[in-house]
Amino acid sequence: MLKxxxxxxxxxxxxxxxxQPEELLRVRDALDARIRSVLGRALCIRHVDxxxxxxxxxxxxxxxxxxxxxxxxxxxxxxxxxxxxxxxVTGPVAANMEAALRRVYDATPDPKLVVAIGDCGCxxxxxxxxxxxxxxxPSSCGKVSNVIPVDVAVPGxxxxxxxxxQGILTAIGAGAKGR
Numbered sequence: 001m002l003k004x005x006x007x008x009x010x011x012x013x014x015x016x017x018x019x020q021p022e023e024l025l026r027v028r029d030a031l032d033a034r035i036r037s038v039l040g041r042a043l044c045i046r047h048v049d050x051x052x053x054x055x056x057x058x059x060x061x062x063x064x065x066x067x068x069x070x071x072x073x074x075x076x077x078x079x080x081x082x083x084x085x086x087x088x089v090t091g092p093v094a095a096n097m098e099a100a101l102r103r104v105y106d107a108t109p110d111p112k113l114v115v116a117i118g119d120c121g122c123x124x125x126x127x128x129x130x131x132x133x134x135x136x137x138p139s140s141c142g143k144v145s146n147v148i149p150v151d152v153a154v155p156g157x158x159x160x161x162x163x164x165x166q167g168i169l170t171a172i173g174a175g176a177k178g179r
Contacts, residue, residue: 152168
C-alpha cells in the first residue's frame with residue numbers, strides 16, 4: 001500500500017482535460033432567461049397529436065429526460081389547453097382531428113403561441129395535397145397552418161430535441177414582440 005501511495009505522490013494526479021461547454025446548455029440557459037423575461041413565470045405547453053406517426057412525440061418526450069430536463073427550467077406540459085401558453089402540434093391534421101384541434105386552439109387563453117413540429121406539421125409531409133386546403137383529401141387537412149394560425153414551424157422528420165427547444169425559444173421571442 002505504501003508503495004502505491006509513494007507512486008501517486010511522485011506522478012501526481014493524471015486526468016483528462018475538462019470538456020468544452022455543451023451547446024445545449026447555452027440553448028437551455030437562453031430558453032430559461034427568455035421565458036422568465038417574457039412570461040415572468042413558468043411556460044405551460046399543451047401537446048396535440050393531430051395525426052402523426054409518433055416520431056415527433058418520441059423527441060418531445062426526450063425533452064423531459066435528464067439530458068434536456070425542461071422541467072428543471074420550469075417548462076411544464078399540461079393536460080388542459082386552458083392552462084397552456086403554447087401549443088405544440090405534431091403531424092398532418094387528420095380530417096377527424098380538425099374540429100378537435102380548433103377547439104383546443106379556441107380553449108387556449110390569449111396570447112397563445114402555436115409551434116408546428118415535424119415535416120408533416122409544417123408542410124403536410126407525404127400527406128400534403130396540391131390544392132393545400134382543408135378537406136382537400138379524404139383523410140387529411142395537410143399542414144397545421146391550414147387549420148389554425150402557426151407562429152413557428154420546426155421542420156425535420158423528426159426534429160431533434162435541441163431544434164424543438166430552439167423552436168420554442170423562437171416562438172417566445174415572437175410572442176414577446178407581439179405584446
